[in-house]
Amino acid sequence: MNEKVLETLEYGKIKQQLSAFLTTDRGREIVKQLQPSADPVVVKRRLAATADGADIVRLKGEIPIPKLTEISPYMKRLKIQAASLSGTELAHITKLLRAVQVVVNFFADLKEDIELRTVAVIVDQLTLMPEVTKRMVASVDDDGRILDSASSQLRAIRRAISNTQTDIRTKMGKFIKGSDAKYLSEPIITVRDDRFVLPIRADYKQHFGGIVHDQSASGQTLYVEPSNVVEMNNQLRRDQLAEREEVRRILAELSDLLRPYRNDLTHNMDLIGQLDFINAKAKYAHQTGSVLPLISDDHVINLRKARHPLIARDRVVANDIEIGDNYRTIIVTGPNTGGKTITIKTVGLLQLMGQSGLFITANEDSQIGVFDEVFADIGDDQSIEANLSTFSSHMDNIVSILNQLSENSLVLLDELGAGTDPKEGAALAMAIIDAIHARGCELIATTHYPELKAFAYNRPGIINASMEFDVDTLQPTYRLLMGVPGQSNALNIASKLGLSSQIIDKARSFTDSQNQDINHMIEELTEQTKRAHDEAEQLRGQLEQAETLHSQLTEQFNKYQAQKDRLAEHAKQQANEVVEQAKQKADQIIADLHQKQAQVGKVAVKENELIDAKGALNRLETAPSLKRNKVLTKEKAKHDFHPGDDVLVKSYGQQGSLIRKDKNGTWEVQLGILKMKIAEADLEKVAADKKATGRVQTRVSRTRSSGISPTLDLRGHRYEEAMYELDRYIDSALLAGYPSVTIIHGKGTGALRKGVTDYLKRNKRVKSFGYSAPNAGGDGSTVVKF
Structure with missing residues (x-):
């Protein structure tokens, strides 16, 4: 992609904003080298990686990548066999080793939640070095200090240093608190030349004794090492030298440990940088509200509610822009300051972003092409005082564009033909547009020449457009109107601003009738388009x-269906409980009667009287409180049989007609040409509106379950577990008699959604299924009809 268009469309500012989300030096280098690609395969791969990052950001927040310093210079130093890295350099490498381990573990856990497109390929290339990582983590801290655990020798030396320092401070503390404190300038212990000393007043030098190591600038204070700690300080110095030597040995040992892994470490750094770059693209897209664009193989641009990414979302006006299908050239006419320049910059910049693998600031289902070049001639100087040098500069750019463009190019020309005589400028603009249009590439040109309005109207594949202007407020709305040429508002604006009507009328008389008719037509078109x-x-x-x-x-x-079933079941249960209680009471009364008979010894109570008493109590079932129970009434009606009634024989699933009832309680039933004796418990009365009409009918009787929800949520389930739950749920829903249910599988990677779809296709009991409405979950849930 040519550097001029990147500068003109401010592509560098997009990269600056993107860099704010990076955490590694290698990621910053990748963004620095980032360029739009003209290869559709590369563009699609880049966008797929960004889509992976967006899914991760949505589910997990981001990929856990810490701040990492570039290690390439260290790896070059390790090529030299005798070279050793410093503690700080080793700390940077240790951070990389830890980061690789964390990232690999992160994606291992993430595989269960999401199916990645391209990021998984990058992660699979990371080289884990667990033993090296363990050794480095135990030896170097984040600041580059060698830890005590780096070697047993170093731990012992540092313990000796600590003990010696404690002994020295204890002895010197006696000078601070004892009678010798009067000789001190300050009651403190300090260090000079790596030896512990005391600040002694110069006039008491002879009384105190010891070795003088330094004095203050005024000469009033001497820093003296007491004679009784000299040997202890000597020992401390020897231990410190031993520590330094041991640290030097450990640095060399760790450098030798890393030397064979130079290539692996360099490759890991590059891979982590790529993941950091993908992370940054995803977070940038989330912050700007960008979406994944569709890629057109025919260079069709169809942007829905596109907005300029460098303008605040609360200020920018979004526009629908389409080119490359029904027309390949758009001529945007109209006055200046209406937003023409921002509109064509938006198209160009979003195209560059998409070809760089970035999401674009537009609505879902927006489409971009993949152009071999994007050319732009957009001048910042739009003053009416534009002189010949400005015109020459524009012409020089256009000549260069004409020499380089192909049928797969996108050309953006702002204020074409400006800066010269209006008649010649308009003629030149039309000739240039014709030449570019003939090449078969896509062109968006802005101009304020009225001659180009008719030019676009008469050319196939070319369409007029304009920026809407509110004459009442004298302000542009920045909305793009496709198919409507720009209207001249000079006289209307002058009239609104208070210019005399006589002057306005005089000016109108100077304009020819043809121009007035065109303006009137444009005004009507604008009103119709706006409406x-x-x-x-x-x-x-x-x-x-x-x-x-x-x-x-x-x-x-x-919810109503589920609640209705629950209430009906609850009512039936309550009714049965009342009946059961009444029967228990009847049995109790009979038992009491028998007991009284045995105790009193009088006239025996006859058995038929006992039976009558029990029957009377059994009639509690028809008590007023139960007569109003709809469940009991409905059930009683189903079993109130009479000869001639149409019934369903439940064991056969067929309808028949009752003939007569036998003494043993069975019924003789006419089933087609057959007569059968059926137990009354196996019969169910058929409602009048459900009677068979001339032929034997079969049906399956279903009872809805109060424990089954009309919605199944599979989110968070493993694939096999989800398919098992789905199969069980569909069976239960069918038995419950639900006409339809909703399966929530989420969007995620699409694995669950595909599994649900495949299962429903195979299930013969499913009549139809489809995704929920966009505002009810969209393709994140599926509505199933049985």
Whole structure:
């Protein structure tokens, strides 16, 4: 991609914003070298990596990559056999080793939650060095200090140093607290030339004794080492030298340990940098509200609600922009300051971002092409005082573009033909547009020449466009109107600003009638387009409300169905409990009667009287409180049989007609041409509206379960577990008699969604299925109809 377009469209500012999300030096180097690619395969791979990062950011926040310093210079030093790295350099390598271990563990856990497209390939290339990592972590801290655990010898030396320092401080502490304290300038112990000393007043030098190591700038204080700690200080010095030598040996040992892994460490650094870059792209997309663009193999651009990424989201105006399908050239006409330049910069910059593997600031399902080059001639100087040098500069750029472009290029020209005589400028602009259009590439050009309005109208594959302007407020709305040429508003604006109507009328008389007719036509077109746009927005809002209402009603209906079944079952249970209690009471009364008979010894109570008493108590089932029970009434009606009634023989699943009831309680039933004796418990009365009409009917009777929800949530389940739960749930839902259920599988990697789809396709009991409405979960859940 040519450097000029990257500078013109401020591509570098996008890279600066992206760099703020990086944590590694290698990631910053990758962004520094980042360029848009003209290879569709590379572009798709880059975008797939960014999509992986976006999924990770959505689920886990980000990939855990710490701040890492570039280690390439250290690896070059390790090529020299005698070279040893410093503690700081080893600390940087240790951070990389730890980061590799953390990243590998992170993605091992993540595999269960998401299916990655390309990032997994990068992670699989990371080289784990557990033994080396363990040794380095135990030897060097984050600041580059060699730890005591680096060697037993170093631990022993440092313990001796600590003990000697303690002994010295103890002895010298006696000078601070004892009678010799009067000789001190300050009651402190300090260090000079790596030896512990005391600050002694110069006039008491003879009384104190010891070795003088330094004096203050004024000469009033001498730093003296007492004679009774000289040998202890000597020992401390020997131990410190031994420590230094042991540290030097450990640094050499660790450098030798890392030397065979130079290539692996360098490769790991590069891979972690790539993951850092993907992480940054995903977080940048999340912050800017960017989306994954579709890639067109035919260089079609279709941006939905596209906005300039360098303008704040609360200030920028989003526009729909399409080119490359029905037309390959757009001529945006109209006055300056209306947003024409920002519009074409938005198209160009989003195209560069997409070809760099970045998400674009537009709505879902936006589409970009993959161009071999993007050319732009966009001048910052749009003053009416533009002189010949500005015109010459523009022409020089356009000549260069014409010499380089191909049919796979995108060309952006701002204020084409400006800076010279209007007639010649307009003619030159039309000729240039014709030449570029003939090449078959895509062109968006802005101009304020009115002649180009008719030019675009008469050319196939070329369309007019303009930026909307509110004459009432005298302010541009920055909305792009496709198919409508720009309208001249000079006279209207002058009138709004208070210019005399006589002057306005005089000016109108100077303009020819053809121009006035064109302006009138444009005004009507603008009003119609604006009205259509506003109506479309209103309809879109109404559609969203309707979809939301539909989703809510569906949810409430499912809740109602489940609640209705629960209430019916509960009512039946309560009724049965009341009946059972009444029967128990009857049995108790009979038992009491028998007991009284035995005790009193009078006239015996007849058995038929006992039976009558029990029957009377059994009639408690028809007590007023139970007569109103709909469940009992419905069940009683089903078993109130009479000759001639249509019934369902439950064991056969067939309907028949009752003939007569036998003495043993069975019924003779006519089943087609057959007559059979059926137990009354195996019969169920058929409602009048469900009677068979001339042929034997079969049906399956289902009872809804109060324990089955109309929604199954599979999110967070492993794949095999989810498929098992789905199979069980579908069986239960069928037995419960639900007409439809909802399966929530989430979006994620699509693995669960695909598994659910495959299962439903195989299940013959499923009538149809499809994704939920966009505002009810979209492709994150599936509605199943049985």
